[in-house]
Amino acid sequence: MNIFKNKNSPNAQGTYISVNCDLQTSISNRVDFNTQNIEFQQDPNSTRIEFTASAFEKNLVNYGKGMTFRFRSDIQSGSYNPTDSDFPFEIFQYYEVGASDSYSTFYNYSPESGTIDVEVISNDCQALRYLINFDFKGKDHRTEELHITGRAELNVYMRAS
Numbered sequence: 748m749n750i751f752k753n754k755n756s757p758n759a760q761g762t763y764i765s766v767n768c769d770l771q772t773s774i775s776n777r778v779d780f781n782t783q784n785i786e787f788q789q790d791p792n793s794t795r796i797e798f799t800a801s802a803f804e805k806n807l808v809n810y811g812k813g814m815t816f817r818f819r820s821d822i823q824s825g826s827y828n829p830t831d832s833d834f835p836f837e838i839f840q841y842y843e844v845g846a847s848d849s850y851s852t853f854y855n856y857s858p859e860s861g862t863i864d865v866e867v868i869s870n871d872c873q874a875l876r877y878l879i880n881f882d883f884k885g886k887d888h889r890t891e892e893l894h895i896t897g898r899a900e901l902n903v904y905m906r907a908s
Contacts, residue, residue, distance in 0.1 A: 763906045770800040770814060772897030774841065780812055780897075787903050794820045795837065796875065798901050803844070811844040816899065820875055824867045829858035829883060839863065841885065841895050856885030856893050875903040 768785035785800045795817065803811035817838035827834055840857040861883025868876035879899040886892040 763908055765904045765906050767902040767904070768798065768800070769900045770897065771899075772814065772841070772895060775894040776891075777812075777893070780814075780841075782813075785901070789820075796820050796903075797838070798899070800899070810846055812842065814841050814899070815839070816879065816901070820870060822865055822867060822870075822877070824865055827863045827865065829861065829863065835865075836863070839881075841893065854887040854890050856887055856895065858883035858885050858895075859892075860884050873905050875901070877901045 764787070766785065766787045768787075769783050770781065770785060772780040774780060780802065782800050782802050784802065785798050788797045788799075789795070796819070797815065797817040799813060799815045801811060801813035803813075815838050816836065818836045822835050827836075829836075829839070838857075840855050842856065843854045845852050845854060858881075861881070863883065864880040866878040868878065870876075877899075879901065880897075881899075882896045884892055884894050
């Protein structure tokens with residue numbers, strides 16, 4: 748389902764999506780991670796959306812870090828605990844890429860404890876706008892636990908052609 752296309756959308760036949768986002772994150776034992784390099788994707792068969800914020804070095808493959816947020820566009824404002832059965836995020840994680848001479852691997856840190864606060868500013872056929880504040884601890888099974896705090900402002904706009 749294309750979230751931005753319905754018969755009531757302005758210029759429904761010719762629309763463009765623009766993304767305007769910001770992520771500010773502090774991670775224990777790491778430098779701060781701040782980026783506006785955020786990719787937006789939507790599932791054409793559902794209301795599932797995904798934002799991936801990233802910072803990569805050396806031709807985008809060998810070293811990097813980022814965060815991924817995957818949830819339904821109709822998420823509700825509220826405070827969520829990652830252990831709750833109604834936790835609305837399909838993916839909520841910080842990741843780092845590690846490299847050796849022959850390959851790269853991902854270290855994924857999903858919340859095991861903490862809180863994620865969501866404020867839905869807009870959710871209609873013209874704009875999706877979310878503020879997400881987070882404070883959680885996560886651990887990849889191969890590495891140390893990290894304490895991750897921050898704020899994501901995620902804005903997607905439908906534009907006329």
